[in-house]
Amino acid sequence: ANRRSSRRQSSLTRPLMASVDLNSAGLTAFPDLPPDVETLELYANKIKKVPPSIGALTRLQVLNAFNNQIGLTLPNEIGTLSSLVEVNLAANRLAVLKDAHFAAWGNVEVLNLNDNNLTSVGSLAPLTSLRELRLYGNQLSALPKLAATMAALAILEIHKNRIETAGAPDEYFEATPALERLSIWGNQLTELPSSLSSCPKLVGLQAQSNPLTSLPDGPWPTTLEALFLQETALQALPSSLQSCRRLRRVNIEGVGCDDRLAAALERLVSHPRMAMGAYAQLI
Structure with a gap:
Protein backbone atom coordinates (compact mmCIF):
# COMPACT_ATOMS: atom_id res chain seq x y z
CA ALA A 1 0.00 0.00 0.00
CA ASN A 2 2.82 2.37 0.87
CA ARG A 3 4.49 1.71 -2.49
CA ARG A 4 1.23 2.45 -4.33
CA SER A 5 0.78 5.64 -2.32
CA SER A 6 4.35 6.68 -3.06
CA ARG A 7 3.90 6.11 -6.79
CA ARG A 8 0.61 8.04 -6.77
CA GLN A 9 2.17 10.96 -4.89
CA SER A 10 5.13 11.00 -7.27
CA SER A 11 2.87 11.19 -10.33
CA LEU A 12 0.86 14.00 -8.76
CA THR A 13 3.86 16.12 -7.83
CA ARG A 14 5.75 15.63 -11.09
CA PRO A 15 5.56 18.87 -13.15
CA LEU A 16 3.49 18.73 -16.30
CA MET A 17 6.28 20.49 -18.19
CA ALA A 18 9.95 20.73 -17.25
CA SER A 19 10.70 24.42 -17.66
CA VAL A 20 13.99 26.26 -17.21
CA ASP A 21 13.90 30.05 -16.93
CA LEU A 22 17.34 31.68 -17.05
CA ASN A 23 16.34 34.96 -18.65
CA SER A 24 18.63 37.91 -17.89
CA ALA A 25 20.86 35.72 -15.73
CA GLY A 26 24.19 37.10 -16.96
CA LEU A 27 25.10 33.84 -18.69
CA THR A 28 28.06 33.81 -21.09
CA ALA A 29 27.85 30.09 -21.91
CA PHE A 30 25.03 27.67 -22.63
CA PRO A 31 24.00 26.00 -19.35
CA ASP A 32 24.11 22.30 -18.51
CA LEU A 33 20.56 21.02 -18.61
CA PRO A 34 18.61 17.87 -17.72
CA PRO A 35 17.45 15.90 -20.76
CA ASP A 36 13.75 16.25 -19.89
CA VAL A 37 13.61 20.03 -20.41
CA GLU A 38 10.62 21.04 -22.52
CA THR A 39 10.76 24.84 -22.24
CA LEU A 40 14.06 26.72 -22.21
CA GLU A 41 14.08 30.49 -21.67
CA LEU A 42 17.50 32.08 -22.14
CA TYR A 43 16.79 35.53 -23.56
CA ALA A 44 18.80 38.63 -22.67
CA ASN A 45 22.07 36.91 -21.79
CA LYS A 46 25.51 37.00 -23.42
CA ILE A 47 25.70 33.43 -24.70
CA LYS A 48 28.05 33.19 -27.67
CA LYS A 49 27.63 29.59 -28.79
CA VAL A 50 25.08 26.78 -28.78
CA PRO A 51 26.91 23.48 -28.07
CA PRO A 52 26.33 20.16 -29.87
CA SER A 53 25.01 18.79 -26.57
CA ILE A 54 21.72 20.57 -27.28
CA GLY A 55 20.90 17.50 -29.34
CA ALA A 56 20.33 15.59 -26.09
CA LEU A 57 17.27 17.73 -25.26
CA THR A 58 14.95 15.47 -27.21
CA ARG A 59 11.81 16.68 -25.41
CA LEU A 60 12.49 20.37 -25.99
CA GLN A 61 9.42 22.17 -27.33
CA VAL A 62 10.20 25.84 -26.75
CA LEU A 63 13.63 27.40 -27.24
CA ASN A 64 13.94 31.13 -26.56
CA ALA A 65 17.48 32.49 -26.86
CA PHE A 66 16.46 35.95 -28.05
CA ASN A 67 18.96 38.76 -27.54
CA ASN A 68 22.20 36.91 -26.94
CA GLN A 69 25.51 36.96 -28.84
CA ILE A 70 25.24 33.61 -30.62
CA GLY A 71 27.57 33.95 -33.58
CA LEU A 72 28.11 32.58 -37.08
CA THR A 73 26.08 29.36 -37.05
CA LEU A 74 24.46 26.58 -34.99
CA PRO A 75 25.46 22.96 -34.36
CA ASN A 76 23.86 20.44 -36.72
CA GLU A 77 22.50 18.63 -33.66
CA ILE A 78 19.86 21.32 -33.17
CA GLY A 79 18.21 20.10 -36.35
CA THR A 80 17.47 16.71 -34.75
CA LEU A 81 15.11 18.18 -32.13
CA SER A 82 11.83 16.92 -33.54
CA SER A 83 9.70 18.04 -30.57
CA LEU A 84 10.35 21.75 -31.11
CA VAL A 85 7.27 23.90 -31.61
CA GLU A 86 8.59 27.44 -31.05
CA VAL A 87 12.12 28.71 -31.73
CA ASN A 88 13.27 32.26 -31.08
CA LEU A 89 16.89 33.00 -31.99
CA ALA A 90 16.29 36.62 -32.95
CA ALA A 91 18.70 39.43 -32.11
CA ASN A 92 21.86 37.34 -32.22
CA ARG A 93 24.84 37.28 -34.60
CA LEU A 94 24.01 34.30 -36.79
CA ALA A 95 25.43 34.52 -40.30
CA VAL A 96 24.76 31.19 -42.03
CA LEU A 97 22.23 28.42 -41.45
CA LYS A 98 22.12 25.14 -43.38
CA ASP A 99 19.61 22.46 -44.31
CA ALA A 100 20.78 20.30 -41.41
CA HIS A 101 19.71 22.90 -38.87
CA PHE A 102 16.04 22.38 -39.79
CA ALA A 103 16.04 18.71 -40.78
CA ALA A 104 13.60 17.36 -38.14
CA TRP A 105 11.62 20.51 -37.40
CA GLY A 106 8.32 19.26 -38.76
CA ASN A 107 6.45 20.39 -35.63
CA VAL A 108 7.83 23.94 -35.51
CA GLU A 109 5.01 26.47 -35.74
CA VAL A 110 6.81 29.73 -34.91
CA LEU A 111 10.36 30.55 -36.05
CA ASN A 112 11.97 33.91 -35.27
CA LEU A 113 15.38 34.53 -36.82
CA ASN A 114 15.04 38.26 -37.29
CA ASP A 115 17.74 40.80 -36.50
CA ASN A 116 20.75 38.60 -37.13
CA ASN A 117 23.45 38.84 -39.82
CA LEU A 118 22.12 36.01 -41.98
CA THR A 119 23.31 35.93 -45.57
CA SER A 120 21.85 32.50 -46.27
CA VAL A 121 19.29 30.20 -44.70
CA GLY A 122 19.01 26.51 -45.42
CA SER A 123 15.89 24.88 -46.78
CA LEU A 124 12.82 25.35 -44.59
CA ALA A 125 10.97 22.62 -46.47
CA PRO A 126 10.84 20.33 -43.39
CA LEU A 127 8.84 22.96 -41.46
CA THR A 128 5.45 21.93 -42.79
CA SER A 129 3.63 23.05 -39.61
CA LEU A 130 5.03 26.59 -39.73
CA ARG A 131 2.50 29.37 -39.00
CA GLU A 132 4.78 32.36 -38.40
CA LEU A 133 8.19 33.09 -39.92
CA ARG A 134 10.26 36.16 -39.11
CA LEU A 135 13.49 36.78 -40.99
CA TYR A 136 13.54 40.56 -41.13
CA GLY A 137 16.64 42.61 -40.43
CA ASN A 138 19.15 40.27 -42.07
CA GLN A 139 21.28 40.28 -45.24
CA LEU A 140 19.31 37.77 -47.32
CA SER A 141 19.23 38.16 -51.11
CA ALA A 142 16.55 35.51 -51.73
CA LEU A 143 13.36 34.24 -50.16
CA PRO A 144 13.92 31.03 -48.18
CA LYS A 145 13.20 27.68 -49.77
CA LEU A 146 9.86 26.26 -48.66
CA ALA A 147 8.08 22.95 -49.05
CA ALA A 148 5.74 22.52 -52.01
CA THR A 149 2.91 23.27 -49.58
CA MET A 150 3.24 25.24 -46.36
CA ALA A 151 -0.44 24.94 -45.60
CA ALA A 152 -0.38 26.75 -42.24
CA LEU A 153 1.98 29.68 -42.95
CA ALA A 154 -0.02 32.83 -42.19
CA ILE A 155 2.64 35.42 -41.31
CA LEU A 156 5.86 36.08 -43.22
CA ALA A 168 11.67 35.80 -55.48
CA PRO A 169 10.35 33.48 -58.22
CA ASP A 170 6.86 34.04 -59.61
CA GLU A 171 5.50 30.74 -58.27
CA TYR A 172 6.83 31.25 -54.74
CA PHE A 173 3.52 31.96 -53.01
CA GLU A 174 1.75 29.00 -54.55
CA ALA A 175 3.10 27.15 -51.51
CA THR A 176 1.39 29.48 -49.00
CA PRO A 177 -2.40 29.28 -49.42
CA ALA A 178 -3.00 30.41 -45.81
CA LEU A 179 -0.83 33.55 -46.02
CA GLU A 180 -2.52 36.50 -44.32
CA ARG A 181 0.24 39.03 -43.77
CA LEU A 182 3.37 39.68 -45.82
CA SER A 183 5.92 42.27 -44.76
CA ILE A 184 8.53 42.50 -47.50
CA TRP A 185 9.36 46.21 -47.47
CA GLY A 186 12.86 47.63 -47.61
CA ASN A 187 14.30 45.14 -50.09
CA GLN A 188 15.55 45.40 -53.70
CA LEU A 189 12.55 44.03 -55.55
CA THR A 190 11.46 45.49 -58.88
CA GLU A 191 8.52 43.07 -59.04
CA LEU A 192 6.52 40.96 -56.62
CA PRO A 193 5.92 37.27 -57.40
CA SER A 194 2.74 37.02 -59.46
CA SER A 195 1.51 34.15 -57.27
CA LEU A 196 1.09 36.57 -54.34
CA SER A 197 -2.20 37.89 -55.70
CA SER A 198 -3.61 34.36 -55.66
CA CYS A 199 -3.26 33.94 -51.88
CA PRO A 200 -6.97 33.75 -50.98
CA LYS A 201 -6.60 34.87 -47.33
CA LEU A 202 -4.20 37.80 -47.78
CA VAL A 203 -5.13 40.65 -45.42
CA GLY A 204 -2.06 42.87 -45.30
CA LEU A 205 0.78 43.65 -47.71
CA GLN A 206 3.67 45.94 -46.82
CA ALA A 207 5.87 46.28 -49.91
CA GLN A 208 6.98 49.89 -49.58
CA SER A 209 10.59 51.06 -49.98
CA ASN A 210 11.32 48.69 -52.85
CA PRO A 211 12.22 49.80 -56.41
CA LEU A 212 8.97 48.21 -57.65
CA THR A 213 8.00 49.06 -61.22
CA SER A 214 4.87 46.88 -61.41
CA LEU A 215 2.44 44.82 -59.36
CA PRO A 216 0.81 41.50 -60.31
CA ASP A 217 -2.32 42.15 -62.38
CA GLY A 218 -4.42 39.94 -60.13
CA PRO A 219 -7.23 39.49 -59.48
CA TRP A 220 -6.23 40.39 -55.94
CA PRO A 221 -7.97 38.65 -53.02
CA THR A 222 -11.05 40.43 -51.73
CA THR A 223 -9.80 39.83 -48.17
CA LEU A 224 -7.12 42.54 -48.57
CA GLU A 225 -7.43 45.27 -45.92
CA ALA A 226 -4.03 47.02 -45.85
CA LEU A 227 -1.74 47.93 -48.75
CA PHE A 228 1.49 49.92 -48.41
CA LEU A 229 3.32 50.86 -51.61
CA GLN A 230 4.91 54.23 -50.86
CA GLU A 231 8.52 54.95 -51.82
CA THR A 232 8.46 52.69 -54.87
CA ALA A 233 8.94 53.30 -58.60
CA LEU A 234 5.38 52.28 -59.47
CA GLN A 235 3.74 54.31 -62.22
CA ALA A 236 0.44 52.44 -62.24
CA LEU A 237 -1.71 50.12 -60.15
CA PRO A 238 -3.75 47.15 -61.39
CA SER A 239 -7.43 47.98 -61.80
CA SER A 240 -8.32 44.69 -60.08
CA LEU A 241 -7.61 46.40 -56.73
CA GLN A 242 -11.05 48.01 -57.05
CA SER A 243 -12.52 44.63 -56.15
CA CYS A 244 -10.78 44.66 -52.76
CA ARG A 245 -13.75 46.12 -50.94
CA ARG A 246 -12.29 45.53 -47.48
CA LEU A 247 -9.35 47.87 -48.06
CA ARG A 248 -9.08 50.27 -45.14
CA ARG A 249 -5.45 51.33 -45.03
CA VAL A 250 -3.70 52.34 -48.23
CA ASN A 251 -0.50 54.29 -48.74
CA ILE A 252 0.36 54.95 -52.40
CA GLU A 253 2.26 58.18 -51.89
CA GLY A 254 4.33 58.95 -54.98
CA VAL A 255 2.71 56.23 -57.10
CA GLY A 256 1.44 57.22 -60.55
CA CYS A 257 -2.19 56.23 -60.35
CA ASP A 258 -5.09 56.57 -62.79
CA ASP A 259 -7.51 59.18 -61.46
CA ARG A 260 -10.48 56.83 -61.63
CA LEU A 261 -8.61 54.11 -59.76
CA ALA A 262 -7.42 56.57 -57.14
CA ALA A 263 -11.00 57.74 -56.64
CA ALA A 264 -12.22 54.15 -56.35
CA LEU A 265 -9.58 53.32 -53.74
CA GLU A 266 -10.45 56.46 -51.81
CA ARG A 267 -14.10 55.46 -51.76
CA LEU A 268 -13.16 52.03 -50.44
CA VAL A 269 -11.03 53.21 -47.55
CA SER A 270 -13.59 55.81 -46.48
CA HIS A 271 -16.53 53.39 -46.59
CA PRO A 272 -18.75 53.67 -43.47
CA ARG A 273 -18.67 49.87 -43.08
CA MET A 274 -15.26 50.30 -41.45
CA ALA A 275 -14.86 48.40 -38.16
CA MET A 276 -14.77 50.39 -34.94
CA GLY A 277 -11.27 51.58 -34.13
CA ALA A 278 -9.88 50.90 -37.59
CA TYR A 279 -7.66 53.49 -39.23
CA ALA A 280 -8.60 54.44 -42.77
CA GLN A 281 -6.48 56.69 -44.90
CA LEU A 282 -5.47 57.12 -48.49
CA ILE A 283 -2.21 59.05 -48.53
Missing part, protein backbone atom coordinates in the same frame (compact mmCIF):
# COMPACT_ATOMS: atom_id res chain seq x y z
CA GLU A 157 7.99 39.02 -42.14
CA ILE A 158 11.12 39.39 -44.25
CA HIS A 159 11.52 43.15 -44.56
CA LYS A 160 14.83 45.00 -44.31
CA ASN A 161 16.91 42.48 -46.25
CA ARG A 162 18.52 42.62 -49.70
CA ILE A 163 16.07 40.40 -51.55
CA GLU A 164 16.26 40.80 -55.31
CA THR A 165 13.68 39.95 -57.95
CA ALA A 166 15.74 36.94 -59.05
CA GLY A 167 15.46 35.58 -55.51
Whole structure:
Protein backbone atom coordinates (compact mmCIF):
# COMPACT_ATOMS: atom_id res chain seq x y z
CA ALA A 1 0.00 0.00 0.00
CA ASN A 2 2.82 2.37 0.87
CA ARG A 3 4.49 1.71 -2.49
CA ARG A 4 1.23 2.45 -4.33
CA SER A 5 0.78 5.64 -2.32
CA SER A 6 4.35 6.68 -3.06
CA ARG A 7 3.90 6.11 -6.79
CA ARG A 8 0.61 8.04 -6.77
CA GLN A 9 2.17 10.96 -4.89
CA SER A 10 5.13 11.00 -7.27
CA SER A 11 2.87 11.19 -10.33
CA LEU A 12 0.86 14.00 -8.76
CA THR A 13 3.86 16.12 -7.83
CA ARG A 14 5.75 15.63 -11.09
CA PRO A 15 5.56 18.87 -13.15
CA LEU A 16 3.49 18.73 -16.30
CA MET A 17 6.28 20.49 -18.19
CA ALA A 18 9.95 20.73 -17.25
CA SER A 19 10.70 24.42 -17.66
CA VAL A 20 13.99 26.26 -17.21
CA ASP A 21 13.90 30.05 -16.93
CA LEU A 22 17.34 31.68 -17.05
CA ASN A 23 16.34 34.96 -18.65
CA SER A 24 18.63 37.91 -17.89
CA ALA A 25 20.86 35.72 -15.73
CA GLY A 26 24.19 37.10 -16.96
CA LEU A 27 25.10 33.84 -18.69
CA THR A 28 28.06 33.81 -21.09
CA ALA A 29 27.85 30.09 -21.91
CA PHE A 30 25.03 27.67 -22.63
CA PRO A 31 24.00 26.00 -19.35
CA ASP A 32 24.11 22.30 -18.51
CA LEU A 33 20.56 21.02 -18.61
CA PRO A 34 18.61 17.87 -17.72
CA PRO A 35 17.45 15.90 -20.76
CA ASP A 36 13.75 16.25 -19.89
CA VAL A 37 13.61 20.03 -20.41
CA GLU A 38 10.62 21.04 -22.52
CA THR A 39 10.76 24.84 -22.24
CA LEU A 40 14.06 26.72 -22.21
CA GLU A 41 14.08 30.49 -21.67
CA LEU A 42 17.50 32.08 -22.14
CA TYR A 43 16.79 35.53 -23.56
CA ALA A 44 18.80 38.63 -22.67
CA ASN A 45 22.07 36.91 -21.79
CA LYS A 46 25.51 37.00 -23.42
CA ILE A 47 25.70 33.43 -24.70
CA LYS A 48 28.05 33.19 -27.67
CA LYS A 49 27.63 29.59 -28.79
CA VAL A 50 25.08 26.78 -28.78
CA PRO A 51 26.91 23.48 -28.07
CA PRO A 52 26.33 20.16 -29.87
CA SER A 53 25.01 18.79 -26.57
CA ILE A 54 21.72 20.57 -27.28
CA GLY A 55 20.90 17.50 -29.34
CA ALA A 56 20.33 15.59 -26.09
CA LEU A 57 17.27 17.73 -25.26
CA THR A 58 14.95 15.47 -27.21
CA ARG A 59 11.81 16.68 -25.41
CA LEU A 60 12.49 20.37 -25.99
CA GLN A 61 9.42 22.17 -27.33
CA VAL A 62 10.20 25.84 -26.75
CA LEU A 63 13.63 27.40 -27.24
CA ASN A 64 13.94 31.13 -26.56
CA ALA A 65 17.48 32.49 -26.86
CA PHE A 66 16.46 35.95 -28.05
CA ASN A 67 18.96 38.76 -27.54
CA ASN A 68 22.20 36.91 -26.94
CA GLN A 69 25.51 36.96 -28.84
CA ILE A 70 25.24 33.61 -30.62
CA GLY A 71 27.57 33.95 -33.58
CA LEU A 72 28.11 32.58 -37.08
CA THR A 73 26.08 29.36 -37.05
CA LEU A 74 24.46 26.58 -34.99
CA PRO A 75 25.46 22.96 -34.36
CA ASN A 76 23.86 20.44 -36.72
CA GLU A 77 22.50 18.63 -33.66
CA ILE A 78 19.86 21.32 -33.17
CA GLY A 79 18.21 20.10 -36.35
CA THR A 80 17.47 16.71 -34.75
CA LEU A 81 15.11 18.18 -32.13
CA SER A 82 11.83 16.92 -33.54
CA SER A 83 9.70 18.04 -30.57
CA LEU A 84 10.35 21.75 -31.11
CA VAL A 85 7.27 23.90 -31.61
CA GLU A 86 8.59 27.44 -31.05
CA VAL A 87 12.12 28.71 -31.73
CA ASN A 88 13.27 32.26 -31.08
CA LEU A 89 16.89 33.00 -31.99
CA ALA A 90 16.29 36.62 -32.95
CA ALA A 91 18.70 39.43 -32.11
CA ASN A 92 21.86 37.34 -32.22
CA ARG A 93 24.84 37.28 -34.60
CA LEU A 94 24.01 34.30 -36.79
CA ALA A 95 25.43 34.52 -40.30
CA VAL A 96 24.76 31.19 -42.03
CA LEU A 97 22.23 28.42 -41.45
CA LYS A 98 22.12 25.14 -43.38
CA ASP A 99 19.61 22.46 -44.31
CA ALA A 100 20.78 20.30 -41.41
CA HIS A 101 19.71 22.90 -38.87
CA PHE A 102 16.04 22.38 -39.79
CA ALA A 103 16.04 18.71 -40.78
CA ALA A 104 13.60 17.36 -38.14
CA TRP A 105 11.62 20.51 -37.40
CA GLY A 106 8.32 19.26 -38.76
CA ASN A 107 6.45 20.39 -35.63
CA VAL A 108 7.83 23.94 -35.51
CA GLU A 109 5.01 26.47 -35.74
CA VAL A 110 6.81 29.73 -34.91
CA LEU A 111 10.36 30.55 -36.05
CA ASN A 112 11.97 33.91 -35.27
CA LEU A 113 15.38 34.53 -36.82
CA ASN A 114 15.04 38.26 -37.29
CA ASP A 115 17.74 40.80 -36.50
CA ASN A 116 20.75 38.60 -37.13
CA ASN A 117 23.45 38.84 -39.82
CA LEU A 118 22.12 36.01 -41.98
CA THR A 119 23.31 35.93 -45.57
CA SER A 120 21.85 32.50 -46.27
CA VAL A 121 19.29 30.20 -44.70
CA GLY A 122 19.01 26.51 -45.42
CA SER A 123 15.89 24.88 -46.78
CA LEU A 124 12.82 25.35 -44.59
CA ALA A 125 10.97 22.62 -46.47
CA PRO A 126 10.84 20.33 -43.39
CA LEU A 127 8.84 22.96 -41.46
CA THR A 128 5.45 21.93 -42.79
CA SER A 129 3.63 23.05 -39.61
CA LEU A 130 5.03 26.59 -39.73
CA ARG A 131 2.50 29.37 -39.00
CA GLU A 132 4.78 32.36 -38.40
CA LEU A 133 8.19 33.09 -39.92
CA ARG A 134 10.26 36.16 -39.11
CA LEU A 135 13.49 36.78 -40.99
CA TYR A 136 13.54 40.56 -41.13
CA GLY A 137 16.64 42.61 -40.43
CA ASN A 138 19.15 40.27 -42.07
CA GLN A 139 21.28 40.28 -45.24
CA LEU A 140 19.31 37.77 -47.32
CA SER A 141 19.23 38.16 -51.11
CA ALA A 142 16.55 35.51 -51.73
CA LEU A 143 13.36 34.24 -50.16
CA PRO A 144 13.92 31.03 -48.18
CA LYS A 145 13.20 27.68 -49.77
CA LEU A 146 9.86 26.26 -48.66
CA ALA A 147 8.08 22.95 -49.05
CA ALA A 148 5.74 22.52 -52.01
CA THR A 149 2.91 23.27 -49.58
CA MET A 150 3.24 25.24 -46.36
CA ALA A 151 -0.44 24.94 -45.60
CA ALA A 152 -0.38 26.75 -42.24
CA LEU A 153 1.98 29.68 -42.95
CA ALA A 154 -0.02 32.83 -42.19
CA ILE A 155 2.64 35.42 -41.31
CA LEU A 156 5.86 36.08 -43.22
CA GLU A 157 7.99 39.02 -42.14
CA ILE A 158 11.12 39.39 -44.25
CA HIS A 159 11.52 43.15 -44.56
CA LYS A 160 14.83 45.00 -44.31
CA ASN A 161 16.91 42.48 -46.25
CA ARG A 162 18.52 42.62 -49.70
CA ILE A 163 16.07 40.40 -51.55
CA GLU A 164 16.26 40.80 -55.31
CA THR A 165 13.68 39.95 -57.95
CA ALA A 166 15.74 36.94 -59.05
CA GLY A 167 15.46 35.58 -55.51
CA ALA A 168 11.67 35.80 -55.48
CA PRO A 169 10.35 33.48 -58.22
CA ASP A 170 6.86 34.04 -59.61
CA GLU A 171 5.50 30.74 -58.27
CA TYR A 172 6.83 31.25 -54.74
CA PHE A 173 3.52 31.96 -53.01
CA GLU A 174 1.75 29.00 -54.55
CA ALA A 175 3.10 27.15 -51.51
CA THR A 176 1.39 29.48 -49.00
CA PRO A 177 -2.40 29.28 -49.42
CA ALA A 178 -3.00 30.41 -45.81
CA LEU A 179 -0.83 33.55 -46.02
CA GLU A 180 -2.52 36.50 -44.32
CA ARG A 181 0.24 39.03 -43.77
CA LEU A 182 3.37 39.68 -45.82
CA SER A 183 5.92 42.27 -44.76
CA ILE A 184 8.53 42.50 -47.50
CA TRP A 185 9.36 46.21 -47.47
CA GLY A 186 12.86 47.63 -47.61
CA ASN A 187 14.30 45.14 -50.09
CA GLN A 188 15.55 45.40 -53.70
CA LEU A 189 12.55 44.03 -55.55
CA THR A 190 11.46 45.49 -58.88
CA GLU A 191 8.52 43.07 -59.04
CA LEU A 192 6.52 40.96 -56.62
CA PRO A 193 5.92 37.27 -57.40
CA SER A 194 2.74 37.02 -59.46
CA SER A 195 1.51 34.15 -57.27
CA LEU A 196 1.09 36.57 -54.34
CA SER A 197 -2.20 37.89 -55.70
CA SER A 198 -3.61 34.36 -55.66
CA CYS A 199 -3.26 33.94 -51.88
CA PRO A 200 -6.97 33.75 -50.98
CA LYS A 201 -6.60 34.87 -47.33
CA LEU A 202 -4.20 37.80 -47.78
CA VAL A 203 -5.13 40.65 -45.42
CA GLY A 204 -2.06 42.87 -45.30
CA LEU A 205 0.78 43.65 -47.71
CA GLN A 206 3.67 45.94 -46.82
CA ALA A 207 5.87 46.28 -49.91
CA GLN A 208 6.98 49.89 -49.58
CA SER A 209 10.59 51.06 -49.98
CA ASN A 210 11.32 48.69 -52.85
CA PRO A 211 12.22 49.80 -56.41
CA LEU A 212 8.97 48.21 -57.65
CA THR A 213 8.00 49.06 -61.22
CA SER A 214 4.87 46.88 -61.41
CA LEU A 215 2.44 44.82 -59.36
CA PRO A 216 0.81 41.50 -60.31
CA ASP A 217 -2.32 42.15 -62.38
CA GLY A 218 -4.42 39.94 -60.13
CA PRO A 219 -7.23 39.49 -59.48
CA TRP A 220 -6.23 40.39 -55.94
CA PRO A 221 -7.97 38.65 -53.02
CA THR A 222 -11.05 40.43 -51.73
CA THR A 223 -9.80 39.83 -48.17
CA LEU A 224 -7.12 42.54 -48.57
CA GLU A 225 -7.43 45.27 -45.92
CA ALA A 226 -4.03 47.02 -45.85
CA LEU A 227 -1.74 47.93 -48.75
CA PHE A 228 1.49 49.92 -48.41
CA LEU A 229 3.32 50.86 -51.61
CA GLN A 230 4.91 54.23 -50.86
CA GLU A 231 8.52 54.95 -51.82
CA THR A 232 8.46 52.69 -54.87
CA ALA A 233 8.94 53.30 -58.60
CA LEU A 234 5.38 52.28 -59.47
CA GLN A 235 3.74 54.31 -62.22
CA ALA A 236 0.44 52.44 -62.24
CA LEU A 237 -1.71 50.12 -60.15
CA PRO A 238 -3.75 47.15 -61.39
CA SER A 239 -7.43 47.98 -61.80
CA SER A 240 -8.32 44.69 -60.08
CA LEU A 241 -7.61 46.40 -56.73
CA GLN A 242 -11.05 48.01 -57.05
CA SER A 243 -12.52 44.63 -56.15
CA CYS A 244 -10.78 44.66 -52.76
CA ARG A 245 -13.75 46.12 -50.94
CA ARG A 246 -12.29 45.53 -47.48
CA LEU A 247 -9.35 47.87 -48.06
CA ARG A 248 -9.08 50.27 -45.14
CA ARG A 249 -5.45 51.33 -45.03
CA VAL A 250 -3.70 52.34 -48.23
CA ASN A 251 -0.50 54.29 -48.74
CA ILE A 252 0.36 54.95 -52.40
CA GLU A 253 2.26 58.18 -51.89
CA GLY A 254 4.33 58.95 -54.98
CA VAL A 255 2.71 56.23 -57.10
CA GLY A 256 1.44 57.22 -60.55
CA CYS A 257 -2.19 56.23 -60.35
CA ASP A 258 -5.09 56.57 -62.79
CA ASP A 259 -7.51 59.18 -61.46
CA ARG A 260 -10.48 56.83 -61.63
CA LEU A 261 -8.61 54.11 -59.76
CA ALA A 262 -7.42 56.57 -57.14
CA ALA A 263 -11.00 57.74 -56.64
CA ALA A 264 -12.22 54.15 -56.35
CA LEU A 265 -9.58 53.32 -53.74
CA GLU A 266 -10.45 56.46 -51.81
CA ARG A 267 -14.10 55.46 -51.76
CA LEU A 268 -13.16 52.03 -50.44
CA VAL A 269 -11.03 53.21 -47.55
CA SER A 270 -13.59 55.81 -46.48
CA HIS A 271 -16.53 53.39 -46.59
CA PRO A 272 -18.75 53.67 -43.47
CA ARG A 273 -18.67 49.87 -43.08
CA MET A 274 -15.26 50.30 -41.45
CA ALA A 275 -14.86 48.40 -38.16
CA MET A 276 -14.77 50.39 -34.94
CA GLY A 277 -11.27 51.58 -34.13
CA ALA A 278 -9.88 50.90 -37.59
CA TYR A 279 -7.66 53.49 -39.23
CA ALA A 280 -8.60 54.44 -42.77
CA GLN A 281 -6.48 56.69 -44.90
CA LEU A 282 -5.47 57.12 -48.49
CA ILE A 283 -2.21 59.05 -48.53
